[in-house]
Structure formats: C-alpha cells, structure tokens
Amino acid sequence: xxxxxxxxxxxxxxxxxxxxxxxxxxxxxxxxxxxxxxxxxxxxxxxxxxxxxxxxxxxxxxxxxxxxxxxxxxxxxxxxxxxxxxxxxxxxxxxxxxxxxxxxxxxxxxxxxxxxxxxxxxxxxxxxxxxxxxxxxxxxxxxxxxxxxxxxxxxxxxxxxxxxxxxxxxxxxxxxxxxxxxxxxxxxxxxxxxxxxxxxxxxxxxxxxxxxxxxxxxxxxxxxxxxxx
Amino acid sequence: xxxxxxxxxxxxxxxxxxxxxxxxxxxxxxxxxxxxxxxxxxxxxxxxxxxxxxxxxxxxxxxxxxxxxxxxxxxxxxxxxxxxxxxxxxxxxxxxxxxxxxxxxxxxxxxxxxxxxxxxxxxxxxxxxxxxxxxxxxxxxxxxxxxxxxxxxxxxxxxxxxxxxxxxxxxxxxxxxxxxxxxxxxxxxxxxxxxxxxxxxxxxxxxxxxxxxxxxxxxxxxxxxxxxx
Numbered sequence: 001x002x003x004x005x006x007x008x009x010x011x012x013x014x015x016x017x018x019x020x021x022x023x024x025x026x027x028x029x030x031x032x033x034x035x036x037x038x039x040x041x042x043x044x045x046x047x048x049x050x051x052x053x054x055x056x057x058x059x060x061x062x063x064x065x066x067x068x069x070x071x072x073x074x075x076x077x078x079x080x081x082x083x084x085x086x087x088x089x090x091x092x093x094x095x096x097x098x099x100x101x102x103x104x105x106x107x108x109x110x111x112x113x114x115x116x117x118x119x120x121x122x123x124x125x126x127x128x129x130x131x132x133x134x135x136x137x138x139x140x141x142x143x144x145x146x147x148x149x150x151x152x153x154x155x156x157x158x159x160x161x162x163x164x165x166x167x168x169x170x171x172x173x174x175x176x177x178x179x180x181x182x183x184x185x186x187x188x189x190x191x192x193x194x195x196x197x198x199x200x201x202x203x204x205x206x207x208x209x210x211x212x213x214x215x216x217x218x219x220x221x222x223x224x225x226x227x228x229x
Numbered sequence: 230x231x232x233x234x235x236x237x238x239x240x241x242x243x244x245x246x247x248x249x250x251x252x253x254x255x256x257x258x259x260x261x262x263x264x265x266x267x268x269x270x271x272x273x274x275x276x277x278x279x280x281x282x283x284x285x286x287x288x289x290x291x292x293x294x295x296x297x298x299x300x301x302x303x304x305x306x307x308x309x310x311x312x313x314x315x316x317x318x319x320x321x322x323x324x325x326x327x328x329x330x331x332x333x334x335x336x337x338x339x340x341x342x343x344x345x346x347x348x349x350x351x352x353x354x355x356x357x358x359x360x361x362x363x364x365x366x367x368x369x370x371x372x373x374x375x376x377x378x379x380x381x382x383x384x385x386x387x388x389x390x391x392x393x394x395x396x397x398x399x400x401x402x403x404x405x406x407x408x409x410x411x412x413x414x415x416x417x418x419x420x421x422x423x424x425x426x427x428x429x430x431x432x433x434x435x436x437x438x439x440x441x442x443x444x445x446x447x448x449x450x451x452x453x454x455x456x457x458x
Contacts, residue, residue: 012297014287025322032322051280055287058243062288063317068241078324079317081331088292088313093254093261095307101391102310104345108392112341115441115448116333162330163337208437212344219344 017056036074082165102173116158129196188216246285265303311394335399345387417445
C-alpha cells in the first residue's frame with residue numbers, strides 16, 4: 001500500500017462504501033449538525049447490504065465525523081482529530097522508524113513553540129512554572145513526571161488546545177524511545193530553572209538558544225547516528 | 230464528551246467491543262504479524278453477535294492496526310498514523326478554533342525544523358531548492374504551488390517521513406485559513422531565495438532568524454488578534 005492507494009479490486013466492501021460516503025459528504029457540502037439519511041436509505045442508494053453500510057458508518061463514528069443524536073438520528077459532527085490520533089498511537093506495535101520519526105517530531109515542536117510562548121505567556125503561567133521547578137529541585141526521584149509537568153505546562157501556555165493534547169500523546173513515545181536506548185537522565189547545560197528565568201526576563205531569541213542547549217543531548221545523539229535507522 | 234470519556238451506558242456495542250479488543254491486544258502483547266482469532270471465535274469469547282465484532286474489527290482495519298492476509302487471515306499490523314490523521318482532517322467540517330490550532334501547529338513546525346535541516350541537508354537538496362526558487366521567480370502566478378514546493382522540500386530534507394506526510398496534510402488547512410481571512414500574498418522580509426542562501430552559507434541560528442522573518446506576517450496577525458477566537 002503506497003500512500004493510501006491500493007488496487008480497487010482488493011478493497012473490502014466497507015472500504016468502498018466508506019469512500020463513496022466521503023465523496024457524498026463533500027459533494028453535498030455537509031456541515032456539523034446536518035442530519036444524514038438512515039442506514040436503510042443509504043443501503044438502498046448504494047445497492048449494498050445494511051451490514052456493510054453499518055460497518056462504514058461505524059468507522060465514521062469512531063473518527064467523530066458522525067454522531068448519533070437521541071431524537072434526530074445520525075448527524076455530521078466536528079471530528080476529534082487528536083482523539084483519533086490517540087486511537088492509532090500504540091507504541092507497542094509501531095515500528096522503530098515511526099517511533100524515531102515521532103521522537104524527532106516532538107523535538108521539532110519543542111524548538112518551535114518559543115514564538116507562541118512569548119506571545120501568550122502570563123504572570124500566572126510563570127508562577128506555576130516556578131512551582132514546578134521548585135518541586136523538581138526537592139524531588140529528584142520523579143524525573144520523568146517532572147519532565148512531563150514542565151514541558152506539558154509550556155504547551156498549555158501556547159493556548160493551543162490541539163497542540164497540548166498532541167504533545168500529551170507523544171509523551172509515551174518519548175519515554176518508549178528513551179527506554180529502548182537505555183538512556184539515563186541526560187540533561188543539557190540549560191535547566192528548566194534557567195528556561196523559566198529566560199521566559200521572565202529574556203527575549204524570544206534567548207529562549208530559542210536556551211531550549212536548543214536544553215535539548216542538545218538529543219540532537220547530539222541524532223548527529224551521532226547520522227542517518228536514520 | 231470530555232477527553233474521550235463518556236458514560237458506559239451510552240457506549241454503543243461496537244465501542245464496547247472495540248475497547249475490549251484494545252485491552253486484549255495490549256494484555257497479550259501482540260506484535261505486528263501476529264495472527265488473530267477469527268471473527269466467530271472473538272464473538273463467542275465476548276458473548277456478542279458476529280456483526281458487532283465485524284464492526285469493531287472494521288474500525289481497527291481502517292486504522293491499519295489489523296490487516297487481512299490472503300492465507301493467514303487477520304493479523305496485527307504496524308498502524309499508519311499519518312493515513313489515519315488524513316481520514317479525519319476534513320477542513321470543511323472542522324470548527325474554526327481547531328483550524329486555527331492546526332495553522333499554528335504548522336507555524337511551530339516551520340520554526341522548529343532548523344536543527345534537523347542542518348543535520349541532514351545535502352548538496353543535492355540545496356540544488357533542488359535553487360531550482361524551485363528559480364521557477365518561482367519566473368512564474369509569479371503560481372504562488373501557492375511554489376509555496377508548497379518550497380516548504381514541502383524543506384520537510385523532505387528532514388529525512389523524517391512522518392513529518393513530511395504530516396505537513397502535506399496540514400497544507401489544505403493552511404490554504405483554508407488564509408482563504409477564510411481573505412489574505413493576499415503577504416510575504417515576510419526574508420524570501421525563499423534568502424533562506425536557501427542561509428542554508429548554503431549561514432548557521433543554524435541565522436536560519437532560525439531568517440525563518441522567523443519569513444513568517445513574520447503570520448505572527449503579526451496572531452499578535453494582533455491577541456487571544457484565540
């Protein structure tokens with residue numbers, strides 16, 4: 001299967017019905033809240049069994065593209081993109097190349113959020129970061145939960161709900177990759193505490209440099225391995 | 230529905246079977262290639278109808294977590310995370326707040342890829358960027374396709390297949406948001422041509438500053454609107 005294309009003949013009936021319904025939704029310009037025909041009507045229109053239609057509709061329900069309302073029946077809905085991502089993000093059964101890709105994706109996000117942070121940070125956010133760092137200094141045993149608390153708070157500060165949920169999903173991947181590589185707590189020269197200071201008194205550029213130094217051990221490893229596995 | 234939680238009683242049978250199968254896959258530590266019990270066996274074990282099991286399995290097939298092999302029957306598979314994302318990324322029916330989130334997500338990725346670019350760029354990549362820029366200067370009418378070609382090539386240069394496919398998916402969102410805002414071709418002070426020069430002769434930091442200047446009009450708009458819609 002290359003980029004989502006596969007021979008027509010090898011598509012299952014559910015896949016074919018799914019594709020037809022996608023075309024139909026787009027052509028009819030359906031918006032969230034719009035009611036859909038019933039299972040029976042769709043089955044008749046497509047000339048397939050009701051079971052196959054139910055199977056295809058079930059896929060759309062899982063994606064949040066369709067929901068069932070008590071009185072109205074099925075309606076088009078605003079899909080839950082992060083929730084769907086979550087359903088498929090199963091580190092245990094993902095190949096190593098994909099895990100590595102996601103690990104790098106998270107590094108890229110960390111490096112890229114500086115501008116949004118400086119656009120939206122509030123004094124209350126900075127106070128909360130101080131508290132997280134204070135806990136961290138006291139409790140050195142909970143390194144991973146401290147990591148999660150600190151970086152999670154940064155994503156929250158971007159005010160971008162999708163990004164925040166997205167990075168939450170990437171956390172287990174991060175942990176999984178580090179476990180695979182049997183890495184101990186490696187930290188860059190710039191600590192969480194330093195980063196908060198920069199957020200308070202530094203510039204966007206200072207913060208970018210700081211985050212770069214903070215993540216340096218990860219970049220060093222990428223440099224070392226040169227090409228991807 | 231709050232963060233994927235909903236009352237047990239309101240879950241459909243397909244949802245309940247889906248959840249049970251997820252637990253089962255995790256507990257049995259299934260890996261890609263491992264064969265699964267048949268539909269009938271699963272229906273008997275779960276005490277539900279074969280139709281409901283087929284519906285739940287169909288969901289896993291759509292996510293790429295299960296595939297059907299000609300002789301072996303159903304096996305666990307390496308899920309296609311970007312393909313799944315694609316299935317749910319339907320700008321027409323997504324609410325504005327989510328579209329805005331995805332727009333920002335793409336900005337963050339653009340700002341964050343500098344380190345990977347400098348780690349993996351090759352002379353052939355830079356030559357290809359020169360060609361793209363040359364076409365761009367000649368053909369001013371195809372601004373959007375030039376944009377796609379240039380930024381798409383940057384993602385390709387990261388050597389990260391997941392990120393490349395992910396940004397491809399975000400492209401229509403980018404276009405959609407710009408259309409909603411009725412924006413004309415607004416460019417920052419640093420052009421694509423300038424960015425290629427920096428990639429050839431500058432440092433990672435120069436490139437970060439350059440990309441920041443290139444995307445400045447977008448950040449200005451975010452600054453202007455202050456809080457999210």
